[in-house]
Amino acid sequence: MTRKQRVVVGLSGGVDSSVAAGLLQAQGFEVIGAMMKIWDGRPLPAEKSGHSCYGPGETEDIKDAQKVADALGIPLQVVDLSADYNAEVLEPFCKQYLCGRTPNPCVICNHKMKFGRLVSKIRASGIEFDYFATGHYARGGHDETSKRFLLRKAADEKKDQSYFLYHLSQDQLKMTLFPLGDMTKEEVRKLAREYRLEVALKKESQDFIAGNDYSVLFKEGREPGPILDEAGRELGRHQGIIFYTIGQRKGLRVSSSDPLYVLAIEPEKNAVIVGPEERLYADELIVCDLNWVSIGEPSAPLQVQARIRQKHKEAPATLVPLGKEALVNFAQAQMSITPGQAIVFYDRELVLGGGTIKEVAKKQGVVKL
Numbered sequence: 001m002t003r004k005q006r007v008v009v010g011l012s013g014g015v016d017s018s019v020a021a022g023l024l025q026a027q028g029f030e031v032i033g034a035m036m037k038i039w040d041g042r043p044l045p046a047e048k049s050g051h052s053c054y055g056p057g058e059t060e061d062i063k064d065a066q067k068v069a070d071a072l073g074i075p076l077q078v079v080d081l082s083a084d085y086n087a088e089v090l091e092p093f094c095k096q097y098l099c100g101r102t103p104n105p106c107v108i109c110n111h112k113m114k115f116g117r118l119v120s121k122i123r124a125s126g127i128e129f130d131y132f133a134t135g136h137y138a139r140g141g142h143d144e145t146s147k148r149f150l151l152r153k154a155a156d157e158k159k160d161q162s163y164f165l166y167h168l169s170q171d172q173l174k175m176t177l178f179p180l181g182d183m184t185k186e187e188v189r190k191l192a193r194e195y196r197l198e199v200a201l202k203k204e205s206q207d208f209i210a211g212n213d214y215s216v217l218f219k220e221g222r223e224p225g226p227i228l229d230e231a232g233r234e235l236g237r238h239q240g241i242i243f244y245t246i247g248q249r250k251g252l253r254v255s256s257s258d259p260l261y262v263l264a265i266e267p268e269k270n271a272v273i274v275g276p277e278e279r280l281y282a283d284e285l286i287v288c289d290l291n292w293v294s295i296g297e298p299s300a301p302l303q304v305q306a307r308i309r310q311k312h313k314e315a316p317a318t319l320v321p322l323g324k325e326a327l328v329n330f331a332q333a334q335m336s337i338t339p340g341q342a343i344v345f346y347d348r349e350l351v352l353g354g355g356t357i358k359e360v361a362k363k364q365g366v367v368k369l
Contacts, residue, residue: 004030007131013061016135033076038085044210055210100265101340111167139181149173151351166354225270247336281333284361292353304345
């Protein structure tokens, strides 16, 4: 007798992934729950609101995931990936931050951990399955002409999480299901109540790390140093470069007749560079670590809609291929383009690809940060 198609659902102990599992079960799949254990037990600040992705709240999240699995009558595999998470996410995050960049840990985690290590370790345990699914608000697809697997925005753009998924490979997309892609958050919570899941009203995880205080991860980068204007004049002293990022205004403690913002971090000088708001705007950048999703690697200039951070509205731009990198020229200057952050390219709802912001171009030329 032919078995049902089997899907492993990445559970988090939250409402979205729990409803994704319930939906797939209702659609006739044999569902197995899988959850990453990523916190290594290090002391962290108290949670502020809800649970973060990384921190002591993970213990309760695992218990919640088990309650969901019990309610749905599915098995739950808890996979200890704490060492992998430290090596693949936390250490690179800290290294980049100390270089004056602001990396996005969620992009790294999705690509390397949730859709990477978790899937491979479940498979290595001897469990056979046809698909992997998550509670992300995004949609997949397949283009018969190009033979490529697609990544598209969620129907509810307010909840869309496609920005965090641009680094998925064709092999990963081929086996991935996004059950919530056509739903709103309200519809998801309604289903959670219908499935009688205790997590129906659970708050969402808002922070990357408990207390949303990245500084607890760092032993270096705490040395005080100069706050300089663009002419090199010292205006004050900072508390350590790990406490600052591009576009920051609060916490500078510098006297000035006009508001000042962080324009750059210069780790080799242990300096924070500040200036007026207008100096935060730039219309060009260089992007590296490119991953093309719904299209193949372009060989000619391409018109795109580019998003430079998750909550940033996409802006029209021209992408010019430069071998393993690309030049992105915006039709209008953008504020606080930040090296280390992800930039994602769209064609309406379609995710074309994305990469990491390497350099920011200003009127005086390219500024390498």
